[in-house]
Amino acid sequence: MSKSSLELTPVETVACCSPLTKEPLSGEQAERIAPLLKALADPVRLRLLSLVASHSDSEACVCDLNDAFDLSQPTISHHLKVLHEVGLLDRAKRGVWVYYSVRREALADLGALIGGVAS
């Protein structure tokens, strides 16, 4: 169930919109952006994202991430899947291990959309 070429991840549609404060969002635009923010709007996922992002080589093994929380392994797996599905995290399997990395331009676009900075 990798990404289909027909469907853009939510994150890929964000760059199309001017900042929130520039002009009113259309209903359709809002419907596309909300899932992205919804993916971010959870304390566990926020920490996961920032943990991955601040890892030395911008890549983190799931095994490390599991240990950082007091939650079950399936729960962490679920959160990582959510972040991956909206396009905020990339996923790479090497042997038995899976590594996630942050799509920084996606975060930058989203930040610009909210903060009003030109991208």
Next chain:
Amino acid sequence: MSKSSLELTPVETVACCSPLTKEPLSGEQAERIAPLLKALADPVRLRLLSLVASHSDSEACVCDLNDAFDLSQPTISHHLKVLHEVGLLDRAKRGVWVYYSVRREALADLGALIGGVAS
């Protein structure tokens, strides 16, 4: 500003944190930021915010906002309350009308936190 955190709105605690990608968020920081994003993570609230923000004098009357959606008046009122409670919207009552305005520095801080731009 340290953490004797009394009753700051969520938005007022965001400026304390370095960008997501700089260093791992603490559990406590994540718990404070998540409600803010949760407030934004709804298509109706996104449109409300951008409607208010792009109004000519950065202020919008509830009566105008109601008409922009196909939702009941209590629902719009509820969404505005959510945005106000987290500190993204300011509220001013003049006569019978209520005007909401965007706290731009709040949005800017949040954008910087996500996008990684220094604030």
Next chain:
DNA sequence: TCCTGACATAGACGAGCATCGATATTGACG
């Protein structure tokens, strides 16, 4: 080949949330 360890999926349960209709509150005005 079988076992073990890393990670994902499935299904269930409880809490939270978006929405509604009904009702309360508040201010203006006759």
Next chain:
DNA sequence: CGTCAATATCGATGCTCGTCTATGTCAGGA
């Protein structure tokens, strides 16, 4: 005072979401 109009609050309802346990999948080593 009484009424109307703008907005908020309340209580109910159905759906979404975060978490769990149990189980599946897949790669590597003895």
